[in-house]
Amino acid sequence: MLFAEGNRDWENTPGWAQFLISVGHAWPHDLSIRRLGLISLPCDSAAAGLVALGAVVRDLENPDANDVTGHYEALARHAHQYLTSCRDCEYRCNPDIKKCGYIAEALGRVRSLRSPRRVFVVSDRTNIEQRHLAFAYQDLIEFPKPQFAADWYLYDQPPPVLPTNEGELCADRYRGFFPEKEVFAENLRRTYSGLCLAGRAAGERSTRDRFASVRFRQDGFDCRLDDLLTINRWSDAAVSRVSFFNTRTEKFDRPSESPALVVADGHVSFLKATGRREFQQSDILGVFSRTLERDALETLGNKIEAWRQWYETDDEVLSRTGPTPRGITVMILRRKSPQ
């Protein structure tokens, strides 16, 4: 796998980039223990994207890493929010003022894989208590069954699974990072919301531009890091394996409740992520440059100190990544077991 950054020539993937990808790949899937991590580098970089890329490859290998299971419930929750709160809301959309408890508007609009050009709306014939969904398009009303839930998806979101191979992710793009591992083919057609990237404080554009400066080449094909992450609207991929939290606007690109892992780009993003209730059960791994003002460094230091009460150092991830390159410092904490 060849690597290029900015205007530099192609080279073998350098040790620092390989290490960061390995950290993401080695991050445990163990939802019973919460982990918090910080990685610091001597400069600004696409490091968070590389860590997220490693986690994407990890998730592609995991048969359970998909949104298909539980999708019907997700549609039902959306329908419930739309009918009981958002449809008749006078604030568009200001949950802080409305104090509705939601974080984003439910538009109530869905599409079907069988007729993707039609936009259905959640119908009043939906029975929330019985969890019977009803979607209306003009005079037509459809009543999706749970076993066919994957045929339906939210209007501005990727579908949970593609009906055919058309539009699926290209396995070769990902296999080259860990050739000895096997990508689970079904995942190439499936969306997954268990991994979230919290973008840098400067905004989505800035985050994406930074990641786009990193490219990989395998078997003559080039791809950019931002494409490989398959964030909604960042690439042509029909499915998404990473959701995006815009730290600047504090909005998600798609619903992402309690992702298993949040990778935060920058110290501001990391600190905001640790304060979000959506991420209270998630592992959070922050990546930042040490070229920060003292105030910012001390804020991070104080946070680490405060966690010591409930967290202890965890060496598991680093035992699987190989030596840490000089210039990178890593701290990973896991929640202490109750006594």
Place this chain on the structure above:
Amino acid sequence: MVTASEIFEFVADTENWFVERRELASVAFGNLRRNLRLMFMRLRETDDQESREISEKLRMHISEWLTVPIRFDRSMVDALHALGGPAAVHKRWGSEIGTSYANALVSVEEVSRMENPVRVELRGIINSLREQNTSFKIWCHRRARAHFESIVEPPAEVLNDSVFLHSLSNYKDVRPFHTLIKVGPLRSFGWSSAPDALITAPRFSRLIQVVWSGCSDEQHFGYDPIAAGIQGAGKQSPAQQNRISWSSRTIHSGEDSRLENERGEEDEFELFKQSTPRDEQRYATLIQIDDEHGILYPKHAKVLTFDPAPDVPEPIALRPLGTDVIEGMFCILPRLGEVDLGEIQAGEGQFSRKWKERLRHELAINADGIHRLLRNGGITLVHLRSRMGNWAKPPTTVIHAPQNRRDFEILINVLGVDFDPGDPRIHKGIPWWQYAWREIQRARGEAIQTGLKEHEIIHEELQGFLNGLLAEIRSNAARSDTFQLPIVVGRDAYGDLLFFKIVTIEDGYLAPDSELKCVRELGVIEQWRV
């Protein structure tokens, strides 16, 4: 743009990181420091405002002389003489301070006749690095740059733009080089401040630090929260053994250096840190708005700002300093008050044009004379000559003028500026200089309190008002780094809003409340640098 690959290549290729600390000593300068330190401490302990202001001035002078390679010349003598004659000081503050002052005057005369050893040392370092064709840069405060530039001899030798690093944002963009030169101790804020990244994320392998003896580096300079956290846990995992680490050596030199070290020069910055700040002072952050002016805000304050970036969801917002306010944004200073349109708005700058014209005329025909008259009138400012030149500059949105009202009154009285015959304001009983002073205050964004009703500034309401003017604000911001907009609702004028483009943001100030949130000259703001 420097890439992470380039930085990591440099880090991997560098075998050793090395600090070479060149500690200088001088008997005469040491005597001067000692006497000024004593004066500082004693004056600080008094209750009266004048004494404390003088102690602040002394702190500023000492801080500058220890951290900037200034020329040792008459300006140092003038700076001390501004306090008054030795007999007057003795009478005012007693024998201890009086004696120290007298001794300091003797020392400063001696110091002013020698070349600053720091400059000699720096010249040698720079020449040596150039002979070896070694890439180097100099870390210094923007305002100290001229002192470094004057060390080498133009036109053959010039320190060009690319040699200097002034800020963290400069540093982030710099490509790896060999040697960094720095004068003064390593501190994280205030005088001689530098980012911790010089140690934790070096772009160079050798740091040459030129310091006066007794000036220690800040204890935890080079702070890395992760390394500190791991140390705190008592664990040294294999991951941490490959860290960047520095070795160092200290070279003592200078006049009677061994004797100086045995006497043990005290660390002034430690002394200043331990001096209790005045109750009415608070830590502040400087927003620099042009080459000569800045605004101090309370640290972590929320500042009303305009972000000109096109895709920002909230261009006008109250943003916290330290995180969300960045260079390139505009800070917005409201100035509210009952506006007498007939007097102020119709002829903005009319008063300052008049006295400035008179000042320019006086400077042209007899600069020494006007200087003497101002001194005799009671202006005790150091560098009064250069200040007069500054005050004579034409008015713009910001009016160059004395910082305090008393000095301005003296200036106008000496210049003899008054109403034109027949001006109806003659009979109002308010002297001309007060109108002119009000004009200056407005330009600086200070609240007008001359008998007018004081309006409470409600930023949220201003935000709503400004959002309605977004197109006009964007248009102005595209054309100018400084502009103003009137606050007019219906037919009522409530004041106006000053927009200043943010050049740099700098921590490390401790200033009284009265100095916050208004435009000041950087030369004046310096005195509040910690």
